[in-house]
Amino acid sequence: MIISFQMWKIVLGLAISGFLLMFSVNYIGGYTAQQNDVLRTKIMNTFELACYNVYNTGNSMVFDDFSKLPFDVSLSVGAEHAIKVAGLGQRVLKVPVLFSIGDKMVFSRAEYDTGWWKFRYVVAMPETEIVLAPGNSPYASETVKGIVKALPDTTNFKNKVTYAVCNGNDIESACGKKPCEAQALLEELESGKALRGGKCTADLKKNQRLVTISMSCTEGTRGVCVEPYGPASGKARLYGTGTVFSYDDYADVAALIVGYEKKDAYGVAGESMYIHKNSEMAKELSLAAKIMARRYELLAGGLSGIAQRGQMDSDAEELGCVKLFQEMAASLDGLASEPLGSSEKAGETKKRMKEMGCDYD
Numbered sequence: 001m002i003i004s005f006q007m008w009k010i011v012l013g014l015a016i017s018g019f020l021l022m023f024s025v026n027y028i029g030g031y032t033a034q035q036n037d038v039l040r041t042k043i044m045n046t047f048e049l050a051c052y053n054v055y056n057t058g059n060s061m062v063f064d065d066f067s068k069l070p071f072d073v074s075l076s077v078g079a080e081h082a083i084k085v086a087g088l089g090q091r092v093l094k095v096p097v098l099f100s101i102g103d104k105m106v107f108s109r110a111e112y113d114t115g116w117w118k119f120r121y122v123v124a125m126p127e128t129e130i131v132l133a134p135g136n137s138p139y140a141s142e143t144v145k146g147i148v149k150a151l152p153d154t155t156n157f158k159n160k161v162t163y164a165v166c167n168g169n170d171i172e173s174a175c176g177k178k179p180c181e182a183q184a185l186l187e188e189l190e191s192g193k194a195l196r197g198g199k200c201t202a203d204l205k206k207n208q209r210l211v212t213i214s215m216s217c218t219e220g221t222r223g224v225c226v227e228p229y230g231p232a233s234g235k236a237r238l239y240g241t242g243t244v245f246s247y248d249d250y251a252d253v254a255a256l257i258v259g260y261e262k263k264d265a266y267g268v269a270g271e272s273m274y275i276h277k278n279s280e281m282a283k284e285l286s287l288a289a290k291i292m293a294r295r296y297e298l299l300a301g302g303l304s305g306i307a308q309r310g311q312m313d314s315d316a317e318e319l320g321c322v323k324l325f326q327e328m329a330a331s332l333d334g335l336a337s338e339p340l341g342s343s344e345k346a347g348e349t350k351k352r353m354k355e356m357g358c359d360y361d
Helices: 002-057 140-149 182-190 250-259 269-308 317-337 344-355
Strands: 061-063 073-077 081-085 089-092 097-099 105-113 118-126 128-133 161-167 170-173 208-213 224-227 234-238 244-247
Touching: 002 061, 002 081, 002 097, 002 105, 002 118, 073 269, 081 269, 097 250, 097 269, 105 250, 118 250, 118 269, 140 182, 140 208, 140 250, 161 182, 224 250, 234 250, 234 269, 244 250, 250 269, 269 317, 317 344
Parallel strands: 097 118, 128 161, 128 208, 208 224
Antiparallel strands: 061 105, 073 081, 081 089, 105 118, 161 170, 224 234, 234 244
């Protein structure tokens, strides 16, 4: 009887201990998960603030906070363009950002100059080696220069975006300097040095992204394939999408490279970045065109009024400016209603205005 009672106490003690142990493990696990969510929220807040500051100041920076915890981040390009973070919901982007998440990142601001207005955007990407396969295209150097200028220059920064060339199974630095960063590569290209490379069959590392320059890109080409500018615009392909992307500026190509082939719930990241860039640019360009069209209408009206009052010679140079202001206003009115149309005419008019001394900016 005494032995049975002792056994019962032992079993009861083990049961209570097991219950307390399970409770402690579950409590600590839940507390740790909650703490991780708090830390993830703080990191995302810091990420958004960093993008905002880089966009407004133009000062590049490094960002290593994503190395503290695993993150699953994607871009939704629905009615609102938002960053989706697993477990934390969504965050609406306040500025145009082309991003790819990694442990060691670099943020920089780039811009596309239309000639009359500049579209600015932030590039936030991890340490990456861009592997170039220039082939035999006579336009390879010019195309590479445009791509490099649209991506971060990490010279003097600890986190690097570097460039290599691929020829068959061989990958080597794209310039004499190692690491070959934007500034060094552009200096060599500006000096007239040609890139040597061909079709790339090499196995790529996780941090490498292949960019092929070809006169005829095919759907099966790995990575990003870029056809140089034609009479109107260039074309590009991104492996895994089956889509032909037209580009009028190299920010489009940068979007494909930054997002690259990563697949998530919303599709291929590079395609999402491309859609985001063009949507944001269309909104900003439409507003800028409306404002600038009114400005040029006022300038044209003001100079015409001076001429009618006889305060300047009717053959004066200013009357030529009136005509250019009217042309510019008409071009910008068209862009305001169709912001994805070509800015070439407005850019050419702006150039003629500068040549005639009519540029009053």
